[in-house]
Amino acid sequence: MTGPTAGVPFDAIATGTDIQRRIGVKTSRDEPLARFTTMRVGGPADLFAVIHNAFELRALVKFARARAIPYTILGRGSNLVIADAGIRGLVIQARAEGTKVDGERYHAEAGVPMARAATETQKAGLTGLEYGLAIPGTVGGAVWANAGAHDNETAAVLESATVLLADGTERELARDELGFRYRHSRFKDAPEVPSGGPAEIVMSAVFRLTRADPAEIKRRLDEIRHWRQAHQPLGLPSAGSVFRNPDGDSAGRLIDELGLKGFRIGGAVVSEKHANFIVNDQRGTAADVRRLAEHVRREVRERHGIELQFEVEFIGDWSGWTEETA
Numbered sequence: 001m002t003g004p005t006a007g008v009p010f011d012a013i014a015t016g017t018d019i020q021r022r023i024g025v026k027t028s029r030d031e032p033l034a035r036f037t038t039m040r041v042g043g044p045a046d047l048f049a050v051i052h053n054a055f056e057l058r059a060l061v062k063f064a065r066a067r068a069i070p071y072t073i074l075g076r077g078s079n080l081v082i083a084d085a086g087i088r089g090l091v092i093q094a095r096a097e098g099t100k101v102d103g104e105r106y107h108a109e110a111g112v113p114m115a116r117a118a119t120e121t122q123k124a125g126l127t128g129l130e131y132g133l134a135i136p137g138t139v140g141g142a143v144w145a146n147a148g149a150h151d152n153e154t155a156a157v158l159e160s161a162t163v164l165l166a167d168g169t170e171r172e173l174a175r176d177e178l179g180f181r182y183r184h185s186r187f188k189d190a191p192e193v194p195s196g197g198p199a200e201i202v203m204s205a206v207f208r209l210t211r212a213d214p215a216e217i218k219r220r221l222d223e224i225r226h227w228r229q230a231h232q233p234l235g236l237p238s239a240g241s242v243f244r245n246p247d248g249d250s251a252g253r254l255i256d257e258l259g260l261k262g263f264r265i266g267g268a269v270v271s272e273k274h275a276n277f278i279v280n281d282q283r284g285t286a287a288d289v290r291r292l293a294e295h296v297r298r299e300v301r302e303r304h305g306i307e308l309q310f311e312v313e314f315i316g317d318w319s320g321w322t323e324e325t326a
């Protein structure tokens with residue numbers, strides 16, 4: 001599990017006032033985080049801030065690091081299950097959303113929704129980012145996860161990313177420096193700073209695309225939209241695929257074969273539409289989701305002999321969590 005841990009004492013009121021005065025960013029205390037995630041579960045952040053540009057992101061991260069305040073970066077929360085006890089320290093939602101089309105390159109700040117990147121580049125007659133329509137997260141989250149869908153992935157179209165490094169400097173890293181493989185990047189391996197929080201943060205990205213007829217790209221976007229509607233439980237809160245596909249197989253197939261579709265713990269249910277999705281029936285808690293995910297993992301281990309790896313990330317304060325249902 002990643003993310004800041006409990007027990008780092010800091011004065012949220014004084015810190016919030018300081019952030020407002022020095023950086024000009026408003027903060028809120030004990031902010032419930034469920035609504036900032038697609039799974040719609042998770043307790044409060046001690047302190048919560050939304051940043052709207054690179055200056056604010058840079059300044060806030062530097063502020064937290066300098067004062068040893070644990071921090072967490074949130075995109076659109078579409079790959080996360082936040083603990084019911086919430087997240088200690090400062091949670092920063094990245095909403096810097098500047099974009100620019102420059103010839104065949106598309107520049108996007110980390111907070112740009114991938115779906116917007118897909119439609120903006122379609123209008124500019126650039127192909128390559130159509131898969132972004134399927135990803136309800138941000139450019140920063142997509143680089144972090146090497147998100148991909150519909151036979152494409154971020155690593156295939158990304159030219160470079162500008163990264164805030166542990167020492168506070170920023171560097172434009174080329175694709176080859178980003179450690180991409182299946183649903184993985186160097187950001188997943190990067191150590192945390194000593195007080196808690198990712199050592200490397202994606203500030204922006206440049207995608208290298210190809211010219212194509214906008215009408216043709218639009219047809220492809222429509223196909224993707226229809227496919228997702230037919231195959232994924234889009235109307236219900238979820239965090240996408242719970243498990244990574246094991247080599248040469250599909251996690252959804254393995255789970256489906258065990259008859260687990262519809263199996264529920266509390267308000268968390270294995271989707272009837274796609275067995276690798278857990279949906280929240282609106283009454284679910286983070287503990288329900290995690291218990292169900294662990295149950296599915298155990299069943300697949302015992303009955304198929306395969307150890308599934310999580311694709312979703314469990315973050316925040318899970319210290320009081322137990323696997324037994326109450």
Ligand SMILES: Cc1cc2nc3c(=O)[nH]c(=O)nc-3n(C[C@H](O)[C@H](O)[C@H](O)COP(=O)(O)OP(=O)(O)OC[C@H]3O[C@@H](n4cnc5c(N)ncnc54)[C@H](O)[C@@H]3O)c2cc1C
Pocket residue numbers: 038072073074075076077078079080094110134135136137138139140141142143144145146147148149187198200201202203232234238239240241313
């Ligand atoms: C219905 C549904 C369908 C999905 N389909 C797909 C799919 O087809 N393919 C796929 O790959 N994924 C899919 N996902 C998962 C998810 O959308 C992606 O993993 C996405 O890239 C996450 O982006 P985010 O902005 O929501 O990140 P978050 O969930 O907010 O964060 C995920 C991680 O990224 C880190 N992070 C976010 N922004 C930054 C940044 N700027 N710098 C450093 N770290 C950062 C966070 O700290 C966190 O550790 C799906 C999810 C849902 C809900």
